[in-house]
Amino acid sequence: MPKPTKGPRLGGGPAHERLLLANLAAQLFVHKSIKTTETKAKRLRPLAERLVTFAKRGDLHARRRVLTVLRSNKEATHILFAEIAPLVAEREGGYTRITKVGNRKGDNAPMAVIELVLEPVTPKVKKAAAKPAKAEKAAPAAEATEAPAEVVEEAVEAPAAEAAEAPAEAAAEEKAE
Structure with missing residues (x-):
C-alpha cells in the first residue's frame, strides 16, 4: 500500500x-x-x-x-x-x-x-561477462566478440524492417476495406 x-x-x-x-x-x-x-x-x-x-x-x-x-x-x-x-x-x-x-x-x-508509452520494447544486448586477465587470452576474446556483433546488427535490422512493413500492411488493409 x-x-x-x-x-x-x-x-x-x-x-x-x-x-x-x-x-x-x-x-x-x-x-x-x-x-x-x-x-x-x-x-x-x-x-x-x-x-x-x-x-x-x-x-x-x-x-x-x-x-x-x-x-x-x-x-x-x-x-x-x-x-x-x-x-x-x-x-x-x-x-x-x-x-x-x-x-x-x-x-x-x-x-x-x-x-x-505504447511503443514495443527493444531488448538490450548483454555485453561479455568477464574480461580476460592475461594478454594471451585477449586476442582470441577480441575475435570472439566481433562475430556476435555482426549477428546483433542483423538481429536489430530484422525487427526494424518488420516494423516498417507493418504500417504499410495496415494501410493497405484499411484501403481495401
Whole structure:
C-alpha cells in the first residue's frame, strides 16, 4: 500500500485528491495523453503505472481493483484491459512518460504532458561477462566478440524492417476495406 503523502494535497483534502487523480487516470487511459500541471502529472504517474500493472494481470480481481480506483468508470477500465495491457505486456515498467511543455498563459503554472508509452520494447544486448586477465587470452576474446556483433546488427535490422512493413500492411488493409 502506498504511503500517504505529507504536506499539502492537490485541491484540498485527501478525498478530493483521490477523486482528482482517478479522473486524470481515466482520461489518460481514454485519450492516451493528457496535458496538466507538472505536480498533478508527477502525482498521477505512480497511480497510473500501478493500474497498468493490474491490467497486465488481466484477471477478474485485478479488474475489480481497477474499477474501485477509477470509480466504476467502465469505459476507461475496458480500454485499459483490452487495448493498453496487450501493448505493454512485454514492458516491465515505465508505462508513462512526462514531458514538460512550459508555463500556462493565465497563471504561469508549469505544464506537462503525461502520456502512455505504447511503443514495443527493444531488448538490450548483454555485453561479455568477464574480461580476460592475461594478454594471451585477449586476442582470441577480441575475435570472439566481433562475430556476435555482426549477428546483433542483423538481429536489430530484422525487427526494424518488420516494423516498417507493418504500417504499410495496415494501410493497405484499411484501403481495401
